[in-house]
Amino acid sequence: DTEVTQTPKHLVMGMTNKKSLKCEQHMGHRAMYWYKQKAKKPPELMFVYSYEKLSINESVPSRFSPECPNSSLLNLHLHALQPEDSALYLCASSQRIGGNEKLFFGSGTQLPVL
Amino acid sequence: GEDVEQSLFLSVREGDSSVINCTYTDSSSTYLYWYKQEPGAGLQLLTYIFSNMDMKQDQRLTVLLNKKDKHLSLRIADTQTGDSAIYFCAENSGNTPLVFGKGTRLSVIA
Numbered sequence: 001d002t003e004v005t006q007t008p009k010h011l012v013m014g015m016t017n018k019k020s021l022k023c024e025q026h027m028g029h030r031a032m033y034w035y036k037q038k039a040k041k042p043p044e045l046m047f048v049y050s051y052e053k054l055s056i057n058e059s060v061p062s063r064f065s066p067e068c069p070n071s072s073l074l075n076l077h078l079h080a081l082q083p084e085d086s087a088l089y090l091c092a093s094s095q096r097i098g099g100n101e102k103l104f105f106g107s108g109t110q111l112p113v114l
Numbered sequence: 115g116e117d118v119e120q121s122l123f124l125s126v127r128e129g130d131s132s133v134i135n136c137t138y139t140d141s142s143s144t145y146l147y148w149y150k151q152e153p154g155a156g157l158q159l160l161t162y163i164f165s166n167m168d169m170k171q172d173q174r175l176t177v178l179l180n181k182k183d184k185h186l187s188l189r190i191a192d193t194q195t196g197d198s199a200i201y202f203c204a205e206n207s208g209n210t211p212l213v214f215g216k217g218t219r220l221s222v223i224a
Contacts, residue, residue: 004156033211042202042214043157056211090156098209100145100164105156 006091006106013081013113021109023074023091029104031055031097032074034066035090037108043090049074050097081113116140118215120203125221132190134218136203139184143205146179147212148188151200160188160201190220198222 004025013019023032031050035043048056049068063085065077074091088110092103117139126132138146144165149157163170163177163186170177176189190197203215 006156040217042216045211048211092156097211098206100162101206101212102147102159102162103149103157103212105149105158107154107156110154 004091004093004104004106006089006109008109009107010110013078013111015080015082015113017081018077018079020078021076021089021091021111023076023106024072025093025104026072027093027104028071029093029095030071031094031101032068033092033094033103034064034074034076035092035105036085037088037090038086047076048097055097078111081111083113085111086113087111116143116205116207116210116213118203118205118213120201120215120218122216123219123221125223126193128193128195128222128224130193132188132193132197132220132222134188134190134201134203134220136186136188136215137184138186138203138205138213140205140207140213141184142207143184144207145205146177146186147204148175148177149202149204149214151202151217153199157202193220193222195222195224 034046037043047066067075088108091106147162148160174191200217204212
C-alpha cells in the first residue's frame with residue numbers, strides 16, 4: 001500500500017465553521033506533513049510531524065490546528081477560516097525527515113472559504 | 115534562504131522530447147527531486163538524484179545534474195499527451211524540509 005488517503009476531497013467552509021481534514025497512510029512512514037497550495041503556485045509547508053511529535057510549524061495562524069493521534073493518522077482542524085485560506089490542502093508522508101526525503105502525497109482537499 | 119527557479123511554461127509536440135530545467139542556490143543540497151502534478155491531484159514523485167551523481171535514467175525519464183552550475187534538468191523522451199502536467203523541481207539538504215520550485219507547466223500538443 002503506497003497510498004496517502006485524504007478525506008474529504010472537497011469541503012466548502014463558511015467563515016464561522018469548524019471542520020477537520022483527515023489523512024491516513026499505512027506505509028510505516030514516521031514523518032507526516034500538511035501543505036497548502038494556492039492555484040498556480042508550489043505547495044507551501046504548514047506543519048511537519050516526526051514520530052507523532054510536532055517538529056515544524058511554519059508560523060501558521062492558530063485557526064489551523066494539527067493533530068497526530070497515531071503514526072498512521074494526521075488531522076488538520078479548521079476554525080474561523082478567512083477567504084485567503086481558500087486553497088488545496090495536501091497531506092504527505094515520508095519515511096523520516098531529511099536525507100532522501102521522498103514524499104508521498106495525497107490527492108488533497110479542495111477548500112474554498114466563502 | 116534556499117531558492118529553486120524554473121521556467122513557468124513549456125509546450126512540445128507529441129512524440130518530441132521535453133526538457134524542463136531548474137536551478138538552485140543551496141550548494142549543500144544532497145537530494146534533488148522531480149514531482150509531477152496533474153490537475154486536481156496531489157504531487158507524484160517521478161524521480162530523484164543524489165548530489166554525487168550526474169545522470170540518472172528511468173525509462174523515458176533522464177535526469178541530468180550539473181552540480182558546479184547548480185543546474186538540474188528532466189528530459190522526457192517521446193512525450194505523450196498524458197505527460198501534460200505541472201512539474202516541480204525540489205531539493206533538500208540535511209534535516210531541512212524540501213524547497214520546491216514554482217513549477218513548469220508542460221503542454222503537449224497532439
